[in-house]
Amino acid sequence: MKTLVTGGGGFLGSSICRQLLSQGHEVVAFQRSAASHLEALGICIVRGDITDRSDLLKAADNCDAIIHTAGKAGVWGDRTQYWQINVEGTSNVIRVCRNRSIPNLVYTSSPSVVHSGSDIEGGNESLPIAKHFTSPYPATKALAEKIMLASNRDDLQTVALRPHLIWGPGDPHILPRLVSKVRGGKLALPGPEKLIDTIFVENAARAHVLALQELQGKARCAGKPYFITNNEPLPLGEIIQKLLAAVGIDVRIRSVPTGLARAVGVVCEISWRILPLAGEPPVTRFAVDQMGTAHWFDTSAAERDFGYRPGISIAEGLQELAQSQSRGQTTFF
Numbered sequence: 001m002k003t004l005v006t007g008g009g010g011f012l013g014s015s016i017c018r019q020l021l022s023q024g025h026e027v028v029a030f031q032r033s034a035a036s037h038l039e040a041l042g043i044c045i046v047r048g049d050i051t052d053r054s055d056l057l058k059a060a061d062n063c064d065a066i067i068h069t070a071g072k073a074g075v076w077g078d079r080t081q082y083w084q085i086n087v088e089g090t091s092n093v094i095r096v097c098r099n100r101s102i103p104n105l106v107y108t109s110s111p112s113v114v115h116s117g118s119d120i121e122g123g124n125e126s127l128p129i130a131k132h133f134t135s136p137y138p139a140t141k142a143l144a145e146k147i148m149l150a151s152n153r154d155d156l157q158t159v160a161l162r163p164h165l166i167w168g169p170g171d172p173h174i175l176p177r178l179v180s181k182v183r184g185g186k187l188a189l190p191g192p193e194k195l196i197d198t199i200f201v202e203n204a205a206r207a208h209v210l211a212l213q214e215l216q217g218k219a220r221c222a223g224k225p226y227f228i229t230n231n232e233p234l235p236l237g238e239i240i241q242k243l244l245a246a247v248g249i250d251v252r253i254r255s256v257p258t259g260l261a262r263a264v265g266v267v268c269e270i271s272w273r274i275l276p277l278a279g280e281p282p283v284t285r286f287a288v289d290q291m292g293t294a295h296w297f298d299t300s301a302a303e304r305d306f307g308y309r310p311g312i313s314i315a316e317g318l319q320e321l322a323q324s325q326s327r328g329q330t331t332f333f
Helices: 011-022 053-059 079-099 136-150 174-181 201-215 236-246 258-274 285-291 300-306 314-326
Strands: 002-006 026-031 044-047 065-068 104-108 120-123 157-163 186-190 225-228 252-256 295-297
Touching: 002 011, 002 053, 011 026, 011 065, 011 201, 026 053, 044 053, 053 079, 065 079, 065 201, 079 104, 079 136, 104 136, 104 201, 136 157, 157 201, 174 186, 174 236, 186 236, 186 258, 186 285, 201 225, 201 300, 225 300, 236 252, 236 314, 252 258, 258 285
Parallel strands: 002 026, 002 065, 026 044, 065 104, 104 157, 120 295, 157 225, 186 252
Antiparallel strands: none
16 A cells, blocks of 8 residues: 655654555655655655645655644744644645545644643543634644544545654654753753653554554544543653653753743743744743643543554653664754
8 A cells, every 4th residue: 555644754754654664555755855764764755845735746646545744843933834834734635635536544633732721631532622722833733633524524534643742762842842941950840740641752653553544444533533642641840851861861850830931931922022033932821831731631542443552661762762862863962
């Protein structure tokens, strides 16, 4: 079977490509930049822009399925860019599936689409999409997920996965951000005692492959969203210390009142918009709300409908992360 992975050269996409290849799929990776690490494996690389339908049409030629991981992540940025990539890009993928008669489509969503600023403890898929967002990232991911699931039909079966805080060797998002925030061996955090879920990258990739297999079989997951985690919620401060220790950084966590941190976030966001200042604010409301609240999820629906269970524990993943760092494969500083 020939499968297109949008964002295939990225962190999650690369893992998905490798797993598909190991199962005998012919894999096409679509992204804007080069991906020599995938080319070395014999994976076809097509470079293009997710907002350009003609690029996507070329990449999807003769494909039997698409796994759509491409998107704009982050806590800050131009709303128009988030809209173009996350909403219009997703709509393009759906249109291309219909144009090329591709029957199966797996979409990478985010648990942040249901986060309304309060604790989520053991949340499941009955949680409604949030009505208000403090960042364009969850706002556009929520709309894209709605569009994706509303597109589910007999001739195009879709599913949305919500992996929570993906980490592992090569992580370009969470770990570099954490490393940059450490000052003198200390890290200030709102809510370090709050329980949160995370997921090792290979587990997140496996969930996508399993969901695709289910769409091609009984399709019990068609038209539905699913939370995907490592099923090992830990206090925020503890998992951050473990992640940083794996890349050679010992850190002491200092607790900051959540209300104070959020107020600082408001001031920073206003300053960055009005002045305007370059880069992203050091503190944002979205980041504070994510860190200052519990958010861990019940993944029993994913296990029931397409057999997802984490195959690599947090302890095993941390060991892999540390080994990759010692080999010089992962460098954050």
